[in-house]
Amino acid sequence: MQKKTSFSTKGQRADIGDLTIYRILANRYTDAVGPFVFLDHISPKVHTSPVDSSTGAHPHRGIATLTYIIDGEDEHFDSAGNYAKVYSGGIQWMKAGHGVLHDETLQPDSKTDNNRTHAFQFWINLPAKNKAEQPEYLAIQSEMVPQKNLPNDAGWIKVIVGSYEDLQSIIPNYTTQFLYHIQLQPGHSFNITIDEKIEVAAFLPSQKAILNGDEFGEGEFIEFDRAAGDILMVNKLQEATDIILFGGEPYTEAIVAKGPFVMNTSGEIADAYRDFYAGNYGKIKTDAGRV
Template sequence: MKKKTSFSTKGQRADIGDLTIYRILANRYTDAVGPFVFLDHIIPKAHSSSSANSGTGAHPHRGIATLSYIIEGEDEHFDSAGNYAKVYSGGIQWMKAGNGIIHDETLNVDSQTKSNRTHAFQFWINLPSKNKAEKPAYLAIQSNEVPNKTLPNNSGWIKIIVGNYQDLKSVIPNYSEQFLYHIQLEAGKNFTIAIEEKVEVAAFLPTKNAILNGIEFQAGEFVEFDRIAGEITFENNLPEATDIILFGGEPYTEPIVAEGPFVMNSESEIADAYRDFYAGKYGKIDNKIGRV
């Protein structure tokens, strides 16, 4: 049985510095897909110099995990727990904000490949209430550490950013049932994946069109499906490979209250998050780390 489309939409511009960004989630139709409550697409861009050097500046989070997936570029991370790392094209920065942290990320061109292009995604993953009170945690995952496999009939490949797929498992912790896959489908090929009952799932087409269960969608479209168990078949009728970001998980059943950089379960917890931040309880970033 094929899953049906619930809706499709495109994002709204939310540029930062030299980066062109489309906010895909939340949108006018939904605030979440499984535990995922936020998605920004930093669209592919060639920069006129060897440096893009764009970031959000130091800012706090509580109650979520942030995940930056870098298709092209170099992402530099600092946080107030003392973590520092750079990941390069194909890599992932994952940070559990837990009970409060300050971080700063800068997306630049890739100093290893010398490419002048950037392309990335940032997700926020809502934590269950019990995990919102935990200490922060952090992982920097390089491209060669991301589980991946070739699709049947040499149709392309799948990377497991979060969750499991067949015998593959991401190193990123799961606090609820969740998955995030990057699928690349070769020209003229197709791929089918089965989704279980009640699982929330959405697909995003970052750069090119694709056919999802017989319907052609455009580059930049976010497509959410129903919650009935079934299959999604991806088809590529283009003369070149196309990419699909597929993500979702079990429904988040606790209350969701989001304000600014905080996602909690009540208005009082949001107030606590701001109070603790202004009281200095999230610590400070040492920007000398990594710059010796």
């Protein structure tokens, strides 16, 4: 049985500097898909001069942030002393835990002649028991991202978070969660089975695709029902198309989100702001780790 579409929608503009950004999640229909409570799509863009793209130093608490870079070079600093550059195909993952400052800058990839930037940022909500833990950080280059070809030369699947068949991401799982990047070749299809009660959504970043018989366009976010069933993805274009598929088990604890903080109560949000203004998240040393 194929899963039914609950709704589809497009994002709202939320640009930073020279980057064209669409806020996909949260939206007017839902605040979360499994543990995922936020998704910004940094749209594909070709740059002819240096890019103004710094997010500026800002705090987080109660979540893990994940930046997946399709094209570009992402530089990360945080107040726990972590520093790294991740290049096209790589991932920046940071567990904010009880509080951390970070800053990211996306530029064209200095290792290639590609002047494009294209990326996604997700926020992954942490269970209450993990919100008070120490911050953690992973810089994952493209060759470390699990990937395999689909049957019948249909394309490929990358496992950004979670697992698929014999592939397993190195990003920690605090609940059942998955984030896949699927590329389908022209004239091909791919079917995936989703268990009952698992929340799942798809996003089409650059081309249209047919999902369970319905055609959706570029930039559409599609959420499916929670019944067990299949999602059949079909590409009838003359070029490859990409599908971002993500979700997980429902987050059953209360969610209170304000600004960069996602907690379980309003009192915890107040504590997060108080600790931030008191300087308890530390400071970023922008020369840390640079060579």
